[in-house]
Amino acid sequence: MANSEASRPVLDPRAAGARRFVGKVVVVAGAGQGIGRASARRFGEEGASVMVADIVAASARKVADELGAAGVATGTFVGDLCELKDCRALMASTKERFGRIDVLAVIVGGTIWAQPFQYYTPEQIEAEVRRSFWAPMWLCWSALPYMIEQRSGAIVNLATSAVVGRYRVPYAAAKGGVIALSTSLSKEVARYGIRVNVVAPHGTDADDRIIPRDYGVNIKATELPREEAEERDRHFGGKGLFGVGEMIRTEVPMGRKAEAVEQAAAIAFLASDDASYITGQVLPVTGGATFPF
Secondary structure (H helix, E strand, C coil), X not given: CHHHHHHCCCCCHHHCCCCCCCCXXXXXXXXXXXXXXXXXXXXXXXXXXXXXXXXXXXXXXXXXXXXHHCCCCEEEEECCCCCHHHHHHHHHHHHHHHCCCCEEEECCCCCCCCCCHHHXXXXXXXXXXXXXXXXXXXXXXXXXXXXXXXXXXXXXXXXXXXXXXXCCHHHHHHHHHHHXXXXXXXXXXXHHCEEEEEEEECCEECCCCCCCCXXXXXXXXXXXXXXXXXXXXXXXXXXXXXXXXXXXXXXXXXXXXXXXXXXXXXXXXXXXXXXXXXXXXXEEECCCCCCCC
């Protein structure tokens, strides 16, 4: 057994031998890449059985294979987690596969477009809210019956520092709703032994991203006037959301973006029994940026 443990792949060396989730079943919604994949690996490293849920089958299988190679008990679920029927099916599948649901990590959503609010079309606004608000709402609602029945559970939702940022108003509003969902829900379900908390990241590198932010949306990006586009790009440090621009330099004292594993460590903490007396809280993981600024 010792030799087997020594030879297995290490999914997350930051765990440093911690085994806080042995015997626990964790659902990671949005586990196919980025913070979701890092979180699935962290939970697996710490002994959890992990249900890997994602909208893209190839991504879900890849992460499940990584976990399986390290000896982690896994299941996969592929579906659109913005849809209630798929969220309910995910929880039913997890219960059938593992017998219980101890932790739900909701790491879905993310900005599709970055631009001044007046340039968003109604279709874009609805797409942003659908992706970043309805998925957490339906996932939490679908998991609660299982956690209430067993009188225990932990939910960690992912929000964002963008709730007080620029160029992402619909996304910020949706994630602000996720914070409200979490803080209000935490007060209702505490009597059942269920905790609900939030991790609010700042800019985070995800070098394993293979799914574009507009995956499955089929709505064209807005062509901004040149002056607006240049200002937006200075803010983010280049086209898109992946540079180190004014946003990082002016808001983040540590002067860099986070790594996905750093967000995963915070998610795992709030999901663990180390946070057994913490509920209804927002944990900013922002490199020192004040939340809200």
